[in-house]
Amino acid sequence: MNSIELKSRAKINLSIDVLGKRDDGYHLVEMIMQTIDLYDVIKIKQLDTNDVVIKSNSSHIPLDNDNIVYKAIELLRQRFNINKGIEVFIEKNIPVAAGMAGGSSNAAAVLVGLNKLWKLNLTEQELQELGLKLGADVPYCISGKTALAEGIGEKLSYIKGLPKNISILICKPNLFVSTKDVYQGLDLNNIENRPNNKLLIECLEKGDIDSLSKNMSNVLENVTSKIHKEINEIEEIMMANSALGSMMSGSGPTVFGLFDKSENALKCKDILLQQYSQVYVVSSSEKGVEICG
Template identity: 75%
Template sequence: MNSIELKSRAKINLSIDVLGKREDGYHLVEMIMQTIDLYDIIRMIELETEDIVIKSNSSDIPLDDNNIVYKAVNLLKNKFNIKKGVEIFIEKNIPVAAGMAGGSSNAAAVLVGLNKIWGLNLSEIELQEIGLNLGADVPYCIAGKTALAEGIGEQLTYIKGLSEDANILICKPNLFVSTKKVYEGLDLKNIQERPDNKFLIKSLEDGDIKSVAENMVNVLETVTSKYHEEIKEIEAVMLECNALGSMMSGSGPTVFGLFENKNDALNGKEKLLQKYTQVYVVNSSEKGVEISG
């Protein structure tokens, strides 16, 4: 019986700009994504029946065909006429519905794992092309690293990322944010401040974390923070604890801060744990989906 275990990593955004909207409703973006060393563990066992069974330690995710992981299995089964099934256990560590691509990352891990278990021999690029059918973030999550994402998020240019000794404090408040509502609330004609992605890419190349932190911009934050004041409050705590910069990731509600000094990040974590449960200090990572062992 074939089985495999994989690490499925989260991402943060160092910038998000929204340039326009396509006729199909998708928004055109230009953003810098960075994988971090916070990951779910995906364990998969091949089944001789055609069943797709999903289990998890988390009650916050669906375990049926509403889960993107189920859709990922189905996609490969149909595309390659596979007559076997799989049992998947998702050990959730990435906060759910957080703007950190947790679901996309899980789907990415399933594609990588089944490619191995079912001997499909697809290249990373072929897997990314298939992954795009599941969501705009899935191709990025397969490879991870740091990338400038354009188009709807699927056109990836890999760039130098944060150094792995950068300390990242992450706090997910107990809020639900609808990505759809955030994008709908964005007035494209009146965006006051946009990220200078060329400058951010150069700062990353120069290893200048201070410059990166001070120039991060997420245009979606203006919308989300209007509904949820807590986002600004969390950023303020991080900045009080000497974060070089702090910003919301994705459409929220997760907030992260970049720190030069690990003790400052840990101090920020202690403060935030007085009010929030999902608080982490992590490093950046140059890996996406990783097969364990």
């Protein structure tokens, strides 16, 4: 085997709370993450040389050592003293810089793919420990599913997720949001509307998506939406078109809405497409990275 193809899925946040900041600059969080069935396709093949080559259908991502995928390859090459060359093609479908962990998910897929290609026989937990060296979201992206994430996002407790019959409408306005700037703009001493994660987990356990939708909260939204009014506008359109609830994911600018009827989600998608180009209707997923074939 000298090549492998994988699906690298996006996530949304059903809640985000920020509890404090560590000395190393990382923020301490408590958030619920849900994998969704919107994914990039990652194609990995071994080269006869020892070069690392990254290609993509997207002009919005770096193709050099600034790409987290490059860092994932180098991490494994150095750790296991491997000097084989690798080419990775990233077919981008997840919006870039969207608060949906697209880059982290790509890195997760490369770790899983190379583990198989190079027969490293690492367990999922060992892959997650390596992934944490690349970014706080990478361990979660390897496993996917639905999880309460604590610490800097690496302490994962898996919970019951959104049912498949709930349609998730995703809309990413054409904005670039710096995660670093959003966190810096957050006043940790004056956070209002913190999420009640215990309540949200109970809602998921019971399948009470109506109550979940009404109680979702993201403390970062207040920062991002002050700079970009589009976030509130998209939420208002979703809520006016039968969404059970709508919220920003991650540090933004992506907004999602939860719908109990797919026809309402599709109708709202058509309305949003009149203003925005990156609009999708998807469902939840139980998988993060998935090997194709």
